[in-house]
Amino acid sequence: xxxxxxxxxxxxxxxxxxxxxxxxxxxxxxxxxxxxxxxxxxxxxxxxxxxxxxxxxxxxxxxxxxxxxxxxxxxxxxxxxxxxxxxxxxxxxxxxxxxxxxxxxxxxxxx
Amino acid sequence: xxxxxxxxxxxxxxxxxxxxxxxxxxxxxxxxxxxxxxxxxxxxxxxxxxxxxxxxxxxxxxxxxxxxxxxxxxxxxxxxxxxxxxxxxxxxxxxxxxxxxxxxxxxxxxxx
Numbered sequence: 001x002x003x004x005x006x007x008x009x010x011x012x013x014x015x016x017x018x019x020x021x022x023x024x025x026x027x028x029x030x031x032x033x034x035x036x037x038x039x040x041x042x043x044x045x046x047x048x049x050x051x052x053x054x055x056x057x058x059x060x061x062x063x064x065x066x067x068x069x070x071x072x073x074x075x076x077x078x079x080x081x082x083x084x085x086x087x088x089x090x091x092x093x094x095x096x097x098x099x100x101x102x103x104x105x106x107x108x109x110x111x
Numbered sequence: 112x113x114x115x116x117x118x119x120x121x122x123x124x125x126x127x128x129x130x131x132x133x134x135x136x137x138x139x140x141x142x143x144x145x146x147x148x149x150x151x152x153x154x155x156x157x158x159x160x161x162x163x164x165x166x167x168x169x170x171x172x173x174x175x176x177x178x179x180x181x182x183x184x185x186x187x188x189x190x191x192x193x194x195x196x197x198x199x200x201x202x203x204x205x206x207x208x209x210x211x212x213x214x215x216x217x218x219x220x221x222x223x
Binding site: 004006009032034043044045046049086090092093096097098099100101102103104 | 169201209212
């Protein structure tokens with residue numbers, strides 16, 4: 001069965017330090033993965049998706065099929081990066097694809 | 112555009128009561144979704160719809176019902192509220208299943 005695992009509930013770093021939020025997945029098909037973010041008092045929103053291969057707000061994520069991982073990275077954390085981050089996998093057909101979310105990781109960036 | 116709107120923001124129900132959570136989107140999206148989020152957990156899909164008149168079950172549909180009579184609206188019905196349904200409920204919409212989902216602000220429901 002498909003599954004998304006985020007092993008850390010809380011990640012606390014100092015401003016300027018590198019950040020890596022871990023995400024591992026289990027899926028027998030070809031995975032399509034996303035990172036969603038929820039800032040304080042804001043809605044859950046898309047941060048990035050692996051097929052776009054882009055950097056958003058300095059964050060990048062590389063799909064590693066061998067390790068079944070999709071870790072989110074940023075070289076220098078900023079205080080405004082403090083938020084809840086969710087890794088998500090979409091599964092199913094192109095007409096009925098559904099998202100499955102990890103448990104989420106709270107990123108706390110200290111000044 | 113208001114995007115995805117949900118009402119109410121908060122609600123307390125007694126066991127056995129019924130209620131409808133409202134969700135409306137003004138982006139003309141065909142796909143709409145209902146999720147629930149329990150404390151410390153990720154979002155779990157309750158029901159989804161691929162267009163008006165078409166709905167299907169997600170991971171955790173028991174105790175809920177949905178309908179989709181228009182493109183804009185996707186209400187979620189709780190018939191006999193139970194404490195296990197205490198959660199935060201999110202509605203979302205997208206243009207296609209593999210595209211970005213846009214989320215509403217959530218409804219915090221407590222069943223006592």
